[in-house]
Structures are given as structure tokens and as C-alpha cells.
Amino acid sequence: VLADTHRVIRQGFPEAVYAEGKTPVQTADALSALVAAHGCALATRVPSEMAILLAASLSAGTYDPVSRLFRVGQMDHSFQSAPVAVVSAGTSDLPVAEEAAQTLEFAGARVNRITDVGVAGLHRLLARLDDLRAASIVIAVAGMEGALPSVLGGPVAAPVIAVPTSVGYGASLNGLSALLSMLNSCAGGLVVVNIDNGFGAAMAAVRMLQAGSKMTKSE
8 A cells, every 4th residue: 555654744634534435355454554654644535344343453543333444543632722613504415524623633733613503593593603603623524405504604713514315405516506605605715615524624724724824823
């Protein structure tokens, strides 16, 4: 397995293994190579049946069936910034939200989870404004019409990373409607990742945190 062991030097985060479409042996070999190089490793989109086989060969690993992440240890790093708020519209969005939250925790970031605050129950979101305004970055995860990130884009000053999910009835088109809504948001500065890409949202947040850390050190 040709693991990209220099990625952590270039980007501050080691290569992650995308398990979907790989065999258990391929995934285990890649994780083992990364653990040997870094002492930790992360695999995303791990089916539950594969996780059983991975645990047999990587006894130090842990599997979360909600996020479908298989983690061996975590990075020896911690960010001193305020927590990242991972905000999900509904319980159905939790798999994507947890992929983002647990990837951030693997990277050493603190996470504040704010769940079930979709716009259909706007009072629940407004009740958490103090937590949202205290966050360094906000990751907003929503399916259906994808309105949550636009609503968040107004009252908070932190960067908002929008994550459309494939949750919704037929006309949601497996997340395409939410994606287009987020891309067309009138909230200035909103950034959008791909459908169901909680990992990508977490990586964008990690890069922002790293940039903030560099600015603080240079002052």
C-alpha cells in the first residue's frame, strides 16, 4: 500500500482512507501503513461488516456506526481556538454531522454539537444563539430544502460551512435541491461542500483553524 505519509507535513492532517469500494484487506493495509507512520489513522465510510474485520486486525481501533468512521488513536495536537459548532437540522442528518464532528475531534479540535435545530422549529435554533456566536467556525448540516445554513449566515460572525445531505422526499433529488439552495444562499461568505461530505467540511474547518493558529503565532 502506497500511503501518502507526507500529507501530514504538507497539510497538517494525515491521509484518510475512504473505505467505500475497498476490500477489508485493502482498507486494513492502508490503515496499518498510516498507523506505522503517524501512530494514528482514520477511515471513512466504513460498512459495519467491514468494521468487524478491521477490528480483528487493528485491535486499537474503534468504530462508530453512526458516522461510519473507524479510528485508530488520534492526532497528537490540540487547537486552542473556541469550539467548532456542528449544527444539524434533524436526527436524519446525524450520520453526516457526526462524520464532521468526529473527524474534527480526531484532529484535536473541540466540538460543540447542536442537534435538531432545523428551520421548521426555529425557536430551538434561536435558543442556541449564544453557543453559535461563541464558535470559531460553524458547520451547518441539512437536507430537505437546505435552509439552515442561510439562516445561520446572518446572526453569526464565524465562517459557516454548509453541508447538504441526501435526506428528503423525492423532489429533494438525493440532496441536489439542498446543494443548490446552499449555493444560491443570500448569506454572504457561506461556503458549501459536496452532498453528505461531512469529512470534507471538517477538513475545511481544520485548514481554517490551522490558518488562525499561524496568524496568532506570527503576531
